[in-house]
Amino acid sequence: MRAVCWYGKEDLRVENVSDPAIINPRDAILKVTSGAICGSDLHLYNGYIPTMKKGDVLGHEFMGEIVDVGPEVKTLKPGDRVVSPFTISCGACFFCKHELWSLCDNSNPNAGLAEKMYGSLSGAGLFGYSHLYGGYSGGQAEYVRVPFADVGLAKVPEGLSDEQALFVGDILSTAYMAAENCQIQRGDTVAVWGCGPVGLLSIRCAQMLGAERVIAIDRVPERLHLAEQDGKTLVLDDSKTDILEELAELTGGLGPDACIDAVGMEAHGSIYDHVKQAVRLETDRPVALRQAIQACRKGGTVSIPGVYGGFIDKFPMGAAFAKGLTFKMGQTHVPRYMKMLLERISKGEIDPSFIITHRLPLDDAPQAYRVFRDKENECVKVVVKP
Amino acid sequence: MKVKTKARELSVEGVRKQDEHNRPGDTPLTGGIQLRRAVRILKPAEALYDFWHDFSNLPRIMPNLDDVRLLDSHHSRWQARVLDRTFTWDAELITDEPPHRLSWRSIENSDVENSGSVTFEQAPGDRGTDVKVVLTYNPPAGPAGQWLAKWLGEEPASQLAEDLRRFKQLMEAGEIPTNARRLDEIVHAHRREGVLR
Numbered sequence: 001m002r003a004v005c006w007y008g009k010e011d012l013r014v015e016n017v018s019d020p021a022i023i024n025p026r027d028a029i030l031k032v033t034s035g036a037i038c039g040s041d042l043h044l045y046n047g048y049i050p051t052m053k054k055g056d057v058l059g060h061e062f063m064g065e066i067v068d069v070g071p072e073v074k075t076l077k078p079g080d081r082v083v084s085p086f087t088i089s090c091g092a093c094f095f096c097k098h099e100l101w102s103l104c105d106n107s108n109p110n111a112g113l114a115e116k117m118y119g120s121l122s123g124a125g126l127f128g129y130s131h132l133y134g135g136y137s138g139g140q141a142e143y144v145r146v147p148f149a150d151v152g153l154a155k156v157p158e159g160l161s162d163e164q165a166l167f168v169g170d171i172l173s174t175a176y177m178a179a180e181n182c183q184i185q186r187g188d189t190v191a192v193w194g195c196g197p198v199g200l201l202s203i204r205c206a207q208m209l210g211a212e213r214v215i216a217i218d219r220v221p222e223r224l225h226l227a228e229q230d231g232k233t234l235v236l237d238d239s240k241t242d243i244l245e246e247l248a249e250l251t252g253g254l255g256p257d258a259c260i261d262a263v264g265m266e267a268h269g270s271i272y273d274h275v276k277q278a279v280r281l282e283t284d285r286p287v288a289l290r291q292a293i294q295a296c297r298k299g300g301t302v303s304i305p306g307v308y309g310g311f312i313d314k315f316p317m318g319a320a321f322a323k324g325l326t327f328k329m330g331q332t333h334v335p336r337y338m339k340m341l342l343e344r345i346s347k348g349e350i351d352p353s354f355i356i357t358h359r360l361p362l363d364d365a366p367q368a369y370r371v372f373r374d375k376e377n378e379c380v381k382v383v384v385k386p
Numbered sequence: 387m388k389v390k391t392k393a394r395e396l397s398v399e400g401v402r403k404q405d406e407h408n409r410p411g412d413t414p415l416t417g418g419i420q421l422r423r424a425v426r427i428l429k430p431a432e433a434l435y436d437f438w439h440d441f442s443n444l445p446r447i448m449p450n451l452d453d454v455r456l457l458d459s460h461h462s463r464w465q466a467r468v469l470d471r472t473f474t475w476d477a478e479l480i481t482d483e484p485p486h487r488l489s490w491r492s493i494e495n496s497d498v499e500n501s502g503s504v505t506f507e508q509a510p511g512d513r514g515t516d517v518k519v520v521l522t523y524n525p526p527a528g529p530a531g532q533w534l535a536k537w538l539g540e541e542p543a544s545q546l547a548e549d550l551r552r553f554k555q556l557m558e559a560g561e562i563p564t565n566a567r568r569l570d571e572i573v574h575a576h577r578r579e580g581v582l583r
Contacts, residue, residue: 021568024561072560090559094428094513106559112548125563135565145567148559 002386003057003141004365009047012366017057020137020145025072028149030084034162035139036061037365037372037382038086038170039196040307043266044130045369048283049309051113051131059384060086060127061170062139063162066153073149082153083342084146085334086170088125088136091151102331107147108134123331140365142386154338157346163353163383164345167201172352173337174305175201175262176208181303181328182258184209191215191247191256191295193288195223195235197355197381198305199262203233204350206260215250217243217288219268222378226355247295255297263288264307276313283310293320304329358382419523421543425550428514429557431506435485437557438504441477447552447562450537450545462490466498468537473497473530498534499524517553521546 003017020029038061043049063083066076076082089096093105104124108114110131114122117132125147128138137144146153156165175198182190190206192199195218203214207230216227219239228235236246247256265284267273273285292302293316302325320327344350357380360368368382427434437443441462445451452472453465460479465472475496481489481503489503502521509516523538525531539545555562566572 018567018571023564023566023569023572026559026561088563090555090563092428092558092560093554094426097428106555107563109563109565111551112544115547125565131565134563137565137567147561147563 001142002362003137004059004362004384005054006044006052006056006058007054010045010370012045012058012369014363014365015055017055017137017141020143022068022070023145024147025070026148026150027070028066028073028076028146028153029068030062030064030082030139030144030146030153031067032062032139032142032144032386033064033081034062034166035059035141035362035384035386036166036170037140037368037384039198039264040129042369042373043307043309045373046266048266049130049132053131053135056128056130056135057137057141058128059138059140060129061166062127062144063156063166063169064144066149067143069149075150076153076155080153081156083156083165083169083338084127084139084144085152085154085173085338086126086129087152087331087334088127088134088147089151089335090148096151099333099336101151101333101335103333110134126331140362140384142362152335154335154342157342160342160345161353163356164351165342166383167197167352167355168338168341168345169334170332171197172201172205172341172350173334174198174332176205176337176341177332178202178260178262178303178305179205179209179211181301182206182209182211182260183301183326183328184211184258186210187212188257189213189215189251190258190260191217191292192260192262193217193292194262194264195220195227196262199223199260200226200355200380201352202260202262202305203227204230204352207232208344208350215247215256220375222357223375223380226380229354243291244295251297255295255300257297258301258303259292259296260303260305261289261292262305264305265309273313284308284312286312286315290314290316293325296323296325298323299325301326301328305332306330355381356383360384362386419525419538419542421521421523421546422519423543423546423550424516424518425554426509426514426516427554427557431485431508431515434506434515434517434553434557435488437553438488439482439484441490447556448549450539450549461493464492466537468533471533473533473537475500497526497530499526517550519546519550 001019005013005015066078066080087102088107089101089104090106095103102124108122108125111122125134127136190211192202206214215234217236224235227233267285267287365384371379372382441454444454452467455463462477465474475492477490477492487505491501500523504519507516525534552562
């Protein structure tokens with residue numbers, strides 16, 4: 001089958017690789033009808049994520065049709081149209097039983113490696129996201145072997161297009177959990193750093209969860225435009241204004257009740273962080289996170305969909321402590337949200353496809369990564385069709 | 387029972403095709419090696435005990451073991467392989483307290499003197515079963531000791547951690563995860579625990 005393969009920093013190639021087949025009894029084989037490139041895929045593209053091997057197949061946002069199932073798959077059959085989460089969860093461990101799906105004990109075959117690196121038990125394996133996270137072959141391909149298929153794969157309701165359904169497997173669920181983690185109360189103002197796909201969807205989800213007002217922060221014109229399209233969201237351009245001053249003014253000096261960092265480890269700006277990264281004293285650039293901490297009101301919540309990988313410097317712990325902030329973060333517990341979100345999309349409460357700006361065949365994926373990363377042609381979200 | 391002496395890690399080169407036992411720098415082990423590890427499994431002690439009590443199940447979670455056969459209610463024959471060399475030993479069951487404790491020991495004059503124990507205790511708060519394993523190896527002097535060192539690998543403690551990880555995966559999820567795309571890509575082809583047959 002054809003698949004997008006990683007060969008090094010900024011070196012992706014579409015190649016013929018072996019077709020997946022059932023190995024374990026709870027597997028299913030999916031024929032991919034649509035996939036996407038995620039913002040976190042750019043960390044792989046830019047060489048920030050360790051434990052990649054040449055030939056690794058990328059992609060963790062994908063959906064399609066089941067073509068084969070193992071004997072222990074009971075709720076799905078060939079022909080079913082499903083979306084996959086980006087996480088892989090066994091359904092039987094303590095964490096899965098508590099709906100902490102992205103912290104599954106049993107789905108990472110390289111759990112020992114993660115344990116060595118992070119000093120505690122590994123979380124769930126992910127599709128197409130380095131050997132640290134399991135080394136699974138990803139969804140920017142024609143077929144995928146999906147382990148523990150019953151647990152993750154969600155059937156697509158009749159009448160939804162691929163573009164409407166695809167994002168529940170990652171970014172829409174991620175945005176929803178980010179908004180849910182804000183612990184939104186009636187009357188709250190939520191500020192969102194980053195108007196990429198996750199940020200844009202977080203705005204919608206925060207509104208769905210009852211935020212009185214959402215303020216969105218970015219510097220890319222077409223992204224700010226998409227954010228304010230609903231006529232309700234206030235946008236701030238951080239290349240033109242002082243965000244902290246603006247937020248203070250907009251909230252009577254209080255600061256937003258909750259802040260979402262939808263930027264993560266490759267934030268723009270800060271000579272300090274770039275220099276530290278260059279001399280390997282820091283691995284991540286937490287510029288948006290620091291601002292969120294400074295801006296957040298006393299007793300507020302900072303919600304971090306991320307992604308962060310390593311260490312950060314100059315974390316305003318004193319400010320966070322003095323203000324009594326709550327931090328909620330982590331990889332999305334996707335299966336918690338998928339079915340609910342698919343229903344809401346069916347009912348017309350949200351249509352996430354508005355963020356798609358580029359649709360390309362699989363063979364064009366390598367160039368698309370660059371376009372996405374450099375935000376050329378007003379690129380916001382790329383959908384890939386095998 | 388031999389007196390347990392302080393464990394010493396052996397530095398062993400990776401496996402190569404030729405010339406295995408005469409590599410300069412290999413030091414034979416002296417003294418005992420003890421490995422211990424705990425894992426919490428969300429299954430009742432009985433189910434875990436039943437699996438372990440039938441020692442012939444162990445190769446499914448310990449790829450280091452080629453085969454374990456039950457000879458009678460108290461004796462088993464164990465076989466392990468390092469490259470082209472096989473070594474075998476018989477073990478006897480010393481303690482059997484279902485469903486909480488098992489211990490076993492290799493009989494006199496075994497290739498590899500070793501013993502092991504496993505306990506299954508209810509985790510606090512009804513959160514499953516805490517499984518604790520202790521394995522002890524008393525390597526012989528000379529080349530056999532070097533083979534043992536190679537068999538145990540560079541990081542014996544990591545081996546045990548992986549073995550117990552597999553035990554937990556098999557007991558909870560019913561399978562041992564793999565990241566291969568297809569069966570014929572699985573490297574250790576002779577170890578297909580939990581795999582579709």
